[in-house]
Amino acid sequence: MKKIHRCYFSIFALLLAPAVFALAQDQTTSAGPNTRTGAQYELVILNGRVMDPESGLDATRNIGVSGGKIRAISAKPLAGRQTIDAKGLVVAPGFIDLHAHGQTPENYEHQAMDGVTTALELEIGVADIDGFYAEREGKAAINFGVSAGHVPARMRLMRDPSTSILPRGDAAHREATAAEITEMKQALEKGLKQGALAVGFGIQYTPAASRWEILEMFRVAARYGASCHIHIRDMAEKEPANSIQALEEVIAATAITGAPLHIVHITSMGLRAAPKLLQMIGEARKRGLDVTTECYPYTAGLTDISSAIFDGDWQGRMDIGYQNLQWAQTGERLTAESFAQYRKTGGMVVLHTIPEEMMNLAVASPLTMIASDGLLQNGKGHPRSSGAYSRVLGHYVRETKTLSLMDALRKMTLMPAQRLERFAPVMKNKGRIRVGADADLTVFDADRVIDRATYAEPAKYSEGMKYVIVNGVAVVRDGQLQNSVAPGRAVRATSK
Numbered sequence: 001m002k003k004i005h006r007c008y009f010s011i012f013a014l015l016l017a018p019a020v021f022a023l024a025q026d027q028t029t030s031a032g033p034n035t036r037t038g039a040q041y042e043l044v045i046l047n048g049r050v051m052d053p054e055s056g057l058d059a060t061r062n063i064g065v066s067g068g069k070i071r072a073i074s075a076k077p078l079a080g081r082q083t084i085d086a087k088g089l090v091v092a093p094g095f096i097d098l099h100a101h102g103q104t105p106e107n108y109e110h111q112a113m114d115g116v117t118t119a120l121e122l123e124i125g126v127a128d129i130d131g132f133y134a135e136r137e138g139k140a141a142i143n144f145g146v147s148a149g150h151v152p153a154r155m156r157l158m159r160d161p162s163t164s165i166l167p168r169g170d171a172a173h174r175e176a177t178a179a180e181i182t183e184m185k186q187a188l189e190k191g192l193k194q195g196a197l198a199v200g201f202g203i204q205y206t207p208a209a210s211r212w213e214i215l216e217m218f219r220v221a222a223r224y225g226a227s228c229h230i231h232i233r234d235m236a237e238k239e240p241a242n243s244i245q246a247l248e249e250v251i252a253a254t255a256i257t258g259a260p261l262h263i264v265h266i267t268s269m270g271l272r273a274a275p276k277l278l279q280m281i282g283e284a285r286k287r288g289l290d291v292t293t294e295c296y297p298y299t300a301g302l303t304d305i306s307s308a309i310f311d312g313d314w315q316g317r318m319d320i321g322y323q324n325l326q327w328a329q330t331g332e333r334l335t336a337e338s339f340a341q342y343r344k345t346g347g348m349v350v351l352h353t354i355p356e357e358m359m360n361l362a363v364a365s366p367l368t369m370i371a372s373d374g375l376l377q378n379g380k381g382h383p384r385s386s387g388a389y390s391r392v393l394g395h396y397v398r399e400t401k402t403l404s405l406m407d408a409l410r411k412m413t414l415m416p417a418q419r420l421e422r423f424a425p426v427m428k429n430k431g432r433i434r435v436g437a438d439a440d441l442t443v444f445d446a447d448r449v450i451d452r453a454t455y456a457e458p459a460k461y462s463e464g465m466k467y468v469i470v471n472g473v474a475v476v477r478d479g480q481l482q483n484s485v486a487p488g489r490a491v492r493a494t495s496k
């Protein structure tokens with residue numbers, strides 16, 4: 001596998017070479033200086049190693065920011081009312097997380113300390129798009145957004161008794177009537193009209209949803225040009241129901257309907273078959289299908305113990321036992337007795353299922369974006385909520401040299417922006433360091449950045465993120481979270 005990766009990296013380098021020369025000249029706008037103070041910009045970030053995966057720029061530059069936008073990228077001195085000295089630090093586009101379940105102040109803070117400036121809940125999504133945005137507008141540290149979700153639409157329609165984001169009653173286990181399928185289509189359509197960024201699916205959590213039902217939801221997404229973000233129907237490789245067939249189902253749905261497809265957490269679905277799933281995605285792309293994927297840099301997942309993932313022979317399917325399950329609330333490993341007890345009450349459980357070599361291979365693959373799949377509730381949950389991005393930069397880039405810094409940044413910034421930008425044009429101004437782009441910037445110490453969160457202590461902040469700028473405002477300054485600011489904005493597909 002190593003050989004293949006090296007070859008991909010040299011292709012990256014070749015493609016980027018002309019862009020680097022094109023950018024040798026400065027980019028500035030014609031904004032005149034403020035004559036009273038001499039400061040031309042509201043904020044300047046000086047002497048940083050500016051890295052932009054789109055243009056290939058990797059050089060010492062000064063950046064001028066005003067009105068929430070990048071106004072200048074220059075080798076010449078710039079003056080601002082506020083100055084950040086970024087000497088010895090990397091200045092990158094702010095990280096964009098396409099898979100962030102935690103959409104609360106607690107989660108936004110942990111993600112900001114991990115370098116994330118935009119957190120989007122696209123896998124499960126919500127049923128009430130306007131309500132989601134209204135609740136957060138003007139109050140969020142980082143930018144936020146959401147998909148119209150098939151799972152919550154099904155839960156609402158079938159009055160599922162679950163109190164978590166995943167169903168445990170009819171929405172998981174009852175087949176929908178034709179009339180109900182029509183109602184779900186209308187619910188997704190309404191969400192897309194309200195500005196939802198995508199359509200979300202968790203098919204493994206709604207096993208009673210027929211192939212036809214899923215195809216019908218794809219048809220709605222296709223009509224609007226929205227991508228379908230999917231937790232596929234099955235895991236691993238054991239026949240007959242497995243991740244290969246589950247991926248075939250949704251690639252076929254994309255071929256039939258034309259809706260773009262994004263497969264979430266490829267490693268926790270494929271387990272040992274992850275390389276085969278990646279191969280299938282690469283092949284589908286070569287045939288012109290718009291299929292993308294993501295992974296998180298951990299060997300465990302997290303889900304609700306009362307969900308359909310644990311229906312039937314879950315041990316056989318995932319090739320694990322009770323000892324592979326860890327109760328998030330206490331950290332205890334489960335037994336047959338504690339599993340049965342918690343399954344009745346519901347709650348978050350960590351699943352230690354992903355072989356380490358599969359995680360390594362997925363992080364290195366040029367096909368994957370990095371996404372956290374994070375969710376913290378009162379400090380409990382999974383370390384990926386606090387550390388996914390710093391773990392890639394500290395462990396995979398610096399310590400194991402699995403991928404270059406620029407390739408890692410591409411997976412965290414440009415690729416997720418490009419995934420959404422055709423449907424959500426606002427994303428064209430994110431994930432890049434370019435004059436006119438949103439001033440979402442992450443300034444970090446590449447020699448020190450590392451995750452500190454563990455399964456026992458998932459709420460520990462990452463280290464090494466020095467400044468995290470959201471729409472021109474620092475939410476992390478000198479490595480410290482700024483609690484008094486809320487510059488995060490709603491990211492919608494349409495301007496409403």
Ligand SMILES: [Zn+2]
Pocket residue numbers: 123202231264265
């Ligand atoms: Zn999932």
